[in-house]
Amino acid sequence: MLKNVAALVYDGVAPFELGVLCEAFGIDRSDEGIPGLEFAVCGPETGAVPTSMGFSINVEEGLERVAAADLVAVPAMPRNGVTPASVIEALRAAYDRGARILSVCSGAFVLGEAGLLDGRECTTHWRYTHELATRFPLARVVPEVLYVDSGRVITSAGTAAGIDAALHLWRQEYGAGVASAIARRMVVPPQRDGGQAQYIARPVPDCDGETFGALQQWIVANLDQDLDVETLARRAVMSPRTFARRFRDEVGATPHVWVTTQRVLRAEQLLEQTDRPIERIAGDVGFGNAATLRHHFARVRGVSPQQYRRAFSA
Incomplete structure (x- = not known):
């Protein structure tokens, strides 16, 4: 410690x-x-x-x-x-x-x-x-x-x-x-994944209203939904290829990596603050099942959800 x-x-x-x-x-x-x-x-x-x-x-x-x-x-x-x-x-x-x-x-x-x-x-x-x-x-x-x-x-x-x-x-x-x-x-973001790019190709987006801030807020509020590139591209009113490229340029991570990181972060909160079963948490954060949650959680954190809960739950 x-x-x-x-x-x-x-x-x-x-x-x-x-x-x-x-x-x-x-x-x-x-x-x-x-x-x-x-x-x-x-x-x-x-x-x-x-x-x-x-x-x-x-x-x-x-x-x-x-x-x-x-x-x-x-x-x-x-x-x-x-x-x-x-x-x-x-x-x-x-x-x-x-x-x-x-x-x-x-x-x-x-x-x-x-x-x-x-x-x-x-x-x-x-x-x-x-x-x-x-x-x-x-x-x-x-x-x-x-x-x-x-x-x-x-x-x-x-x-x-x-x-x-x-x-x-x-x-x-x-x-x-x-x-x-x-x-x-x-007064900084609580989590930026280590694999995120050091710098962003376009530090300031074009002043044409195409910013992902509102979309990112919507994603965080709807992690249990299907958030594949096609779904997010439709919401951003872009083609999937254009959306994926612009998202990576502006946010510094691919849509999949960014969404997965947010799901792991939310899972951490639920593991710390609730006694919900792992299977339910997996559904709440959009991983669908406990096996998928365990896979992504272990890859990002190096421990299983249960190990994390034993270490950090209230």
Whole structure:
């Protein structure tokens, strides 16, 4: 269970990505019933540490703090700088004793230097994925996705994707209800699937009224219905081919992937908050039967619906 987090920094740390980690793991939200974590920023040197933005931050904890952490998080760091040997040693030791490791953006290069990406799927900001693959040929770089959970090592893309990866960790450790509560406080979506595209080809849709916002709201309210591409295309008044292409461009995921993700999310809520049988939940969220629900739930969450319910139900 996640209890103790150390954010590891040194000269050149990106303050925004460090702020993401502080916001995600360092704020006391116990007044909302959210478990509190021990959190600290640490590094190979204490005192004033220069950031990439021309100002310094005060780091009070040394690398000995890493030895106590369940999660060691590395924010964006200089890709071409020299990673201190003590940082590499601390990361390897943390991994060897069973801690989880999380990187945000170019923090993946630090993990690569420590050998933690060898033979492992990983990602970073889309601008740097080719460089990551070139510098660490044993890593299996997955370009453009928001984050990759590869067991005890989680790598995320730029900036906001670090929030997605952090919420993913909260969801794994404490359930969808806790992750959603944290997301509400942060005013961000509670769930963006790790396989979603990092960026959208058309960040702003054409100003011709063809937006999928209303359709997405309708989908979430009608998950028990048949939501295949043909049905959704008719509702959007488009041909199926045009609808599928435009939906992927604007939303960042195919209609099938997006609908399936919403169904799993709704199933999580029902598993946590109700005692409905699995078969009924499967029908309520549109999977039709318990076997289909189990298949998709296990693929997305890595556990069965019953295991999830035992872990996170009230």
